[in-house]
Amino acid sequence: MKINLKVWRQKNNKAKGELKDYKVDHVSPDMSFLEMFDVLNEDLITKGDDPIAFDHDCREGICGSCSMHINGRPHGPLAGVTTCQLHMRSFKDGDTIVVEPWRAGAFPVNKDLSVDRSAFDRIIAAGGFISVNTGNAQDANNLPIGKEAADEAFMSAACIGCGACVAACKNASAMLFVSAKVSQLSLLPQGQPEAKMRVMAMVNQMDAEGFGSCTNTGACSAECPKGIDLSNIARMNREFFSANLTGK
């Protein structure tokens, strides 16, 4: 396959970026999208050019690092996958593909396609945890948790913090991410003692980071590689109302 790329190149956070054209020949349909970029980068390095910076780590869809906005959609045209799980067979020979970084004020560009998602880390640090005593782990069955609650919490916990929700949202809102992180703890008894403090702190941090607000378009959930449901946002809203009305 031959692929034409329009890739966002930007030296650093301060520099002005632009879309640059690249041609990649000898692309195998079985390559992942990231492997196609590896081939392109090898080529650029051989020529003495600056390789394209992009985030990647596990390359098996669980770390949430790869973050490309491909042809107008986070992680490209497929549903329920990250960029590393997207293969070139999803494109046609001779296609022109536009690749951009996540666009959000709260996700400044580090370089090229790599963005700084530490805003998510600060939201987690604000309240996305439970406090437990150190020492021996208690017996696993000490706290009975119903199967349904466990499953629901696990569905929320599937969030890998990739930021596709922010990238897809027309308002660059982080509500799906934050609500998944609020839900995974508030659905379980371990999360109860700090539940009110948690939702207030995490929402406040989310606002402070400069993410937009939610208009319920559902784009976040549709583009989420882990299929995090919009009901998480409704749950977070409920908890936020109740925490404001009854919390300290």
Added chain:
Amino acid sequence: MNWISTFLKSSIGKKLLMGLTGLFLCTFLIVHLSGNLQLLKHDGGLAFNTYAVFMTTNPLIKFVSYGLYAIILFHAFWGLYLVMENKKARPVQYASYNGNANSNWSSRWMGVLGTIILAFLILHMWNFWAQYKFGTTPYTQYERNLATGKVTFSPFTGEIAGKMEKFVDTERNVEITQVKDLYAIVADGFKAWWLVIIYVISMAALSFHLVHGFSSAFQTLGVNHKKYNALIKNIGVWLFGIIIPILFAIMPIYFLLLN
């Protein structure tokens, strides 16, 4: 009370205000529609004109209507403010953005649809509210035969103190109603085909606004459960997205065809 302002300044608090005012405006639409459907009654406007007098003189209704104007303005300008705020969250736009792949276009164009509706409301208030309140509205006299129930009407040129006078002529056994004729203003206004087209397009904008807006308000309120999600969605699409806008749109079309 500091916590209230902190809450309302949060992204979720701001959205709550949009959702609550939006739902209030939805209930207003039902009231407005059921009142205005009297325009379609074949009585020369007796029922509609009597209703118009009630709506503009009853103290409670007057009180609610000023609240309604305030809420319409709040919903419109708060919404525009939120659109601008949300635009700031993405300072650099995408060169390529395929929104249709992941969301309904009406959900992404709420601000534009709302602005069309606001412009329509200004026109609508000018067309009827302002003419009724400040313009030289004609009066009509209705005679309802108390024995047969038959209504006849004719222009009325005399003078009465308020908007309506009602009395029974026992000799002729008729109930006479002399009333400010808003019906005539409506019937006259919709002789203009271009106005009818503007009204119908505005109702289409209202339809798309509510198809997303009604269910979206419930999601913002935290009401999301598989037991009733389908019900909320269906009410939003069928009642507020289809039935109500179509019934509203029928009125100008009816008067255009009547003329």
